[in-house]
Amino acid sequence: MNDKACCCLAMREQVDTVKAFESEMAIKKSKTLRHGEELIELTGGEFLMGTDDVEGFKADGEGPVRKVYVSPFAVDRFSVTNKQFQEFVEETGYRTEAEWEYAARGGLVQKKYPWGDKLTHKKKHVCNIWQGVFPTNNTAKDGYVSTAPVDAFQPNGFGLYNVAGNVWEWCSDWFSNTHPEATVLNDPNGPSEGSARVMRGGSYLCHKSYCNRYRVAARSSNTPDSSTGNTGFRCAISL
Numbered sequence: 001m002n003d004k005a006c007c008c009l010a011m012r013e014q015v016d017t018v019k020a021f022e023s024e025m026a027i028k029k030s031k032t033l034r035h036g037e038e039l040i041e042l043t044g045g046e047f048l049m050g051t052d053d054v055e056g057f058k059a060d061g062e063g064p065v066r067k068v069y070v071s072p073f074a075v076d077r078f079s080v081t082n083k084q085f086q087e088f089v090e091e092t093g094y095r096t097e098a099e100w101e102y103a104a105r106g107g108l109v110q111k112k113y114p115w116g117d118k119l120t121h122k123k124k125h126v127c128n129i130w131q132g133v134f135p136t137n138n139t140a141k142d143g144y145v146s147t148a149p150v151d152a153f154q155p156n157g158f159g160l161y162n163v164a165g166n167v168w169e170w171c172s173d174w175f176s177n178t179h180p181e182a183t184v185l186n187d188p189n190g191p192s193e194g195s196a197r198v199m200r201g202g203s204y205l206c207h208k209s210y211c212n213r214y215r216v217a218a219r220s221s222n223t224p225d226s227s228t229g230n231t232g233f234r235c236a237i238s239l
């Protein structure tokens with residue numbers, strides 16, 4: 001990962017730590033979630049994951065584009081609180097990076113963002129990132145200096161809010177910048193071991209000049225014991 005890879009590392013602030021990542025893989029799967037009413041069921045299927053766009057970061061393993069199949073699953077419409085996440089990992093499994101990207105793309109094929117290829121819509125911002133000059137001047141033209149409410153802005157084609165910007169979202173996969181080769185990768189869940197977990201989606205601290213990782217194929221990572229003000233959760237469960 002290059003030195004611009006994760007703006008959150010420089011802006012780290014301690015918040016309540018959820019001790020989940022070392023144990024979540026051992027937790028028995030259950031289809032009952034306390035906050036299950038917030039989940040959106042997705043049919044899954046085959047999709048094109050990653051990007052070969054010149055704007056993508058090769059060192060992050062954004063490419064090559066590969067065919068991935070994900071089984072049916074349900075995912076949170078909004079990012080959730082630490083307490084909801086804790087309840088989730090105590091009751092069920094976790095979400096893979098492939099599920100994240102399938103859900104985040106909202107049914108679109110190889111678009112740069114969850115809503116299309118243009119960052120803004122009619123000159124209006126449609127996600128919470130950094131406007132101005134990073135890191136000295138945040139003009140908050142999108143309306144938010146820090147985190148935005150989880151239902152801010154329009155949802156993507158699957159009804160999911162804020163998959164780009166606002167807060168990074170943890171995935172269960174260990175981070176690697178290479179991918180297995182196969183005609184179709186079936187429900188990939190990442191390397192069997194590693195030192196950092198994948199994070200996706202970017203955050204309110206991302207600016208094109210510095211991070212540009214609010215694109216839907218962009219990736220980053222952090223060590224599982226890290227807690228920051230710009231990293232969050234969205235729960236998912238296999239159906």
Ligand SMILES: [Ca+2]
Pocket residue numbers: 128129130131140141142143144145146204
């Ligand atoms: Ca903002």
